[in-house]
Amino acid sequence: MTQISILGCGWLGLPLAKSLIAKKRYSVNGSTTSENKLSILENAGINPFLVKLESESVSKNINSFLAKSEILIIDIPPKLRGNNDDSSRKGFVEKIQNLIPFIEKSTIKKVLFVSSTAVYGNENELITEDTIPNPETESGKQLLLTEAILLKNKNFETTILRFGGLIGEDRHPVKFLAGKENLENPDAPINLIHQNDCITIIEEIINQSKWNEVFNAVAPFHPSRQEYYTQEAKERNLVLPKFSSKKSNIKKTISSAKIENMLSFQFKLDAY
Template sequence: MQHTLTFCGCGWLGQHAIAPFQHKGFSLRGTRQQQTDADVLSDHGVQGITFSLEAQWSAPQLQRILNVDTLILNIPPGRKRSDWNSYIRHMCALIDHCRSTDTRVLFVSTTAVYGEIQGVVTEHSPSQPVTASGQAHVAIEQHLMTTLPNRATVLRLSGLTGPDRHPARSLSGRHVGGNPAQVVNLIHSADVIRAMLAIVEQQYWGHTLHLAATQHPRRDEYYTWACQQLGMPLPTFDLAEDAKARGKHIDCQHTLEQLSLNLQYPTPYDMIG
């Protein structure tokens, strides 16, 4: 019997994951907010479902989304969100609906949950969020792991790059504040997808994992280089008062060992494309 899986929030990352999951034999469903976008998923062999986190949900709609072997929950809050309590409430309500199913849940979270911790950060480091997004993701993570402790896993991502997506594009030509000596924590979409596949195929539930490239260059050096490679105007950086402060260094060695993975993109210098 085919393994059924829903990408709840099948945006940029989910659409790049379609082909790898289909190649492994998964039967896929995906949600988008607009019908036209859901139709595009259907054109790629995915059962497209219209779904908005903050709209009223119907029972048949929830059944189509949740009545699967695995749910990959990847609904970002959006950059302009102001009502964080609403986001938390609706995400937790969606998780609650999984109680009456046998569905396994993989929640795509963020390393923003570690806040401003300095130095090496492992999967066992405490959550110390300082941003509204980080705080919201911690609340959702805690609710998920309390509600479905043996059939859910959290995967925290550092800065996400991939085809036609690189943070250097938004920094090009800008004056960038903060410490230029802070290290870069990036992860390529191809490695995220390989990790998601490993979690689902190995049934690795009940854990909190995170991902970042294993090399962490200084951000002033890296983004200057990246803009040069892209042929874009260079950013400028402040001279930091404490140039020795390196910020967070996301170490994902435990995750890689647990999933028996080697990164395809271990250095940010391979992520330009």
């Protein structure tokens, strides 16, 4: 049985761990930063660990969390301080840099880093993995720097998984857009991915041993923001969002052709 450590058992990490355990081929060490959540992990069959990454230190039990695992999945978002300065960006990067020596001396041989298509910025083109990243947000800048640090390390193999906007049964951007007015970029295409597809893609990367790769993961479904969110609001009986009449210059469409071809993966489009 293969043991996997998941750093960050949150919105995606927790159901991912449950799905892996259900396959009966994996045991999972899972981390949380909340003591109250340890029992939730344990009740799900996950070996629970309280792990906190700081820019200056790492929790003492990090070695136990990594021990005997072959694969590490890193699924923790950059924590922003509300400003766009270098110290904010370095905080997340330094956390990963502090983690790396512990990975190097552990049994970990493969690392999967959950990143974001935010590393590409808003170029008006079809975006593939060959597109040169140009992040415009602070989060995108942090993630791109972290990707580079992991990819250049020769002590383990790293695959980067760049997800689009995350949606699921309990998470959808239309809930925050409902009733709002003068929303920008009405004709910009959406680039979303459902939680279930996220989990299946990660499992297939592991099953098929697709390491030392960079993948975009966005459903091949790109209606305009106005079309999509208006329809979603109608179906959920929410107040319709109102969009600006000003046309958008953003035409960024993320291609997941590589992941579809290399993994023989099909997105469940009825979930969108």
